[in-house]
Amino acid sequence: MKLRIKHSDLNYDINHPDSPHQFPTLQPTSPWSDLNDILFQLSEIPPDDQMVLYYGSEMRDLGSQIQNVGVHDGMVLGLADRRRNIRVNVILLDGTEVEVEYNNEEYVVKLKERIEALEGPMKLPLYRMSLFLDRENTRLLDYQEAKQVVNGDRIRQVRASFTVFGSEELQESQEMDCITLELPDKPNDFPHCKMPCGHVFSQDTIRDILIRKVRDEKAYEIRCPALKEGRTHGICNSIWDFPEFADYFTMTTNEEAEFNVLLQQNIHLFVLNYVQCPSCQALIPKPSDDPKLTRTHCEKCEQTEGGKADFCYKCGEDWKYGMVCQSDHCTFKKQNAILQGCIEIEVEEQTVPAVRACPNCKTLYEHMEACKHMQCKSPQCKDKGFEYCHVCLSNWLVHAYNSCHVAPRQVLEYPYQKIIEEEKKEEEHKFGCQNAVQEDPPECIEDQQDPEIFAIEEVLQHVEKFEKAIQQKEISNQDNVSIDETDYNEHYEYVIGIGICSIF
Numbered sequence: 001m002k003l004r005i006k007h008s009d010l011n012y013d014i015n016h017p018d019s020p021h022q023f024p025t026l027q028p029t030s031p032w033s034d035l036n037d038i039l040f041q042l043s044e045i046p047p048d049d050q051m052v053l054y055y056g057s058e059m060r061d062l063g064s065q066i067q068n069v070g071v072h073d074g075m076v077l078g079l080a081d082r083r084r085n086i087r088v089n090v091i092l093l094d095g096t097e098v099e100v101e102y103n104n105e106e107y108v109v110k111l112k113e114r115i116e117a118l119e120g121p122m123k124l125p126l127y128r129m130s131l132f133l134d135r136e137n138t139r140l141l142d143y144q145e146a147k148q149v150v151n152g153d154r155i156r157q158v159r160a161s162f163t164v165f166g167s168e169e170l171q172e173s174q175e176m177d178c179i180t181l182e183l184p185d186k187p188n189d190f191p192h193c194k195m196p197c198g199h200v201f202s203q204d205t206i207r208d209i210l211i212r213k214v215r216d217e218k219a220y221e222i223r224c225p226a227l228k229e230g231r232t233h234g235i236c237n238s239i240w241d242f243p244e245f246a247d248y249f250t251m252t253t254n255e256e257a258e259f260n261v262l263l264q265q266n267i268h269l270f271v272l273n274y275v276q277c278p279s280c281q282a283l284i285p286k287p288s289d290d291p292k293l294t295r296t297h298c299e300k301c302e303q304t305e306g307g308k309a310d311f312c313y314k315c316g317e318d319w320k321y322g323m324v325c326q327s328d329h330c331t332f333k334k335q336n337a338i339l340q341g342c343i344e345i346e347v348e349e350q351t352v353p354a355v356r357a358c359p360n361c362k363t364l365y366e367h368m369e370a371c372k373h374m375q376c377k378s379p380q381c382k383d384k385g386f387e388y389c390h391v392c393l394s395n396w397l398v399h400a401y402n403s404c405h406v407a408p409r410q411v412l413e414y415p416y417q418k419i420i421e422e423e424k425k426e427e428e429h430k431f432g433c434q435n436a437v438q439e440d441p442p443e444c445i446e447d448q449q450d451p452e453i454f455a456i457e458e459v460l461q462h463v464e465k466f467e468k469a470i471q472q473k474e475i476s477n478q479d480n481v482s483i484d485e486t487d488y489n490e491h492y493e494y495v496i497g498i499g500i501c502s503i504f
Contacts, residue, residue: 005078087101
């Protein structure tokens with residue numbers, strides 16, 4: 001079995017032609033201890049202190065044959081002395097310093113693995129971090145030995161550049177950040193990022209934008225905040241759509257978790273509060289939180305198509321009703337036809353309809369698997385974690401699994417039927433009155449006094465009382481007052497001329 005062993009600056013060719021290091025007993029089936037003995041003869045490193053490396057990773061004795069550890073003929077292996085391990089001080093993202101053991105004949109990625117294993121609020125996955133030797137301010141490359149690192153050196157952990165992920169849409173740039181107006185500090189290692197919309201930002205700025213958008217602005221999608229002439233409010237507003245946001249812009253584990261949770265919450269809230277026009281697919285805010293008020297107006301359709309632009313956001317049909325939608329879908333006619341006509345199936349030795357409506361939100365579900373435990377996925381029920389039994393339709397939390405009975409086929413009741421009936425009665429009454437007026441007007445008009453006539457008569461009654469009082473006063477003061485000099489006629493005309501208020 002031929003092997004090449006690299007130790008420091010030395011190479012040991014085992015069983016190669018013309019090599020002085022011949023060990024014919026070494027075979028793929030040899031135990032790992034045989035290889036340890038050969039390496040001790042070559043390097044004088046005791047077996048317990050030997051680190052056999054393959055691409056910087058240590059291969060360990062599993063108590064079996066060499067071939068079972070992964071060693072094969074012609075392989076190139078590294079050899080390091082565990083006694084020469086060094087201890088370096090790693091400065092983490094939050095400024096904390098920790099001591100980590102490392103052998104500088106290992107690849108740097110092994111040092112990253114040990115740093116990744118550390119717990120803390122600023123924990124970074126190893127593929128999102130870069131390491132810099134502090135005294136030289138040079139970056140340590142992942143798949144090279146860091147032989148320049150010595151015991152006690154300080155290593156700085158920083159976030160890796162977006163360039164390591166090789167996205168074609170994100171381009172390197174030496175231009176200034178559109179927000180901070182700063183140029184990149186290390187343009188070779190950490191260039192700025194030019195987004196597909198053409199605006200340039202540092203990674204730190206982009207990461208801050210991402211987290212602020214979902215946390216403070218409750219955004220369900222990320223849009224460019226850079227200034228741009230000719231756009232609404234002077235903002236670019238182009239959509240940034242990258243599923244690998246956390247990788248490209250090197251979020252910590254906690255930042256990624258917060259970003260994903262908030263983004264999903266915002267998307268969920270958006271879905272609950274917006275509807276899509278069935279004609280033009282425009283997104284429109286829900287008209288009301290009242291579930292019966294589903295009439296929705298699309299301004300885009302009104303401007304481009306003309307004519308009707310109202311629809312029901314539940315069923316998607318054009319609006320041709322009064323206050324509430326009366327389509328077959330919204331009145332449950334369509335659902336009831338399915339519930340009553342679906343086939344029956346066997347569920348845990350009980351015969352039940354294949355289709356059931358969720359007892360909470362009335363969403364129809366067809367039973368596809370043997371278990372009777374159902375979980376409703378509608379937004380209304382998903383938030384509450386509502387679950388039920390397909391057999392008896394009981395809430396699963398209070399459900400008796402072994403003693404439930406088959407519920408009858410469901411008949412969904414339309415909760416707004418009374419509103420429809422009242423609207424129909426009102427229309428029938430209005431239509432009946434119109435016909436009656438055309439055929440025989442006196443029979444349709446109710447026998448009641450006109451309010452304006454009643455008001456005039458009331459005024460005249462007051463005038464009559466006032467007239468009698470004047471006459472009595474004239475009789476009692478006949479010697480002193482002349483009838484010709486009274487202002488009675490003027491006062492009467494003034495009173496008669498009063499306009500009748502519409503509230504009478």
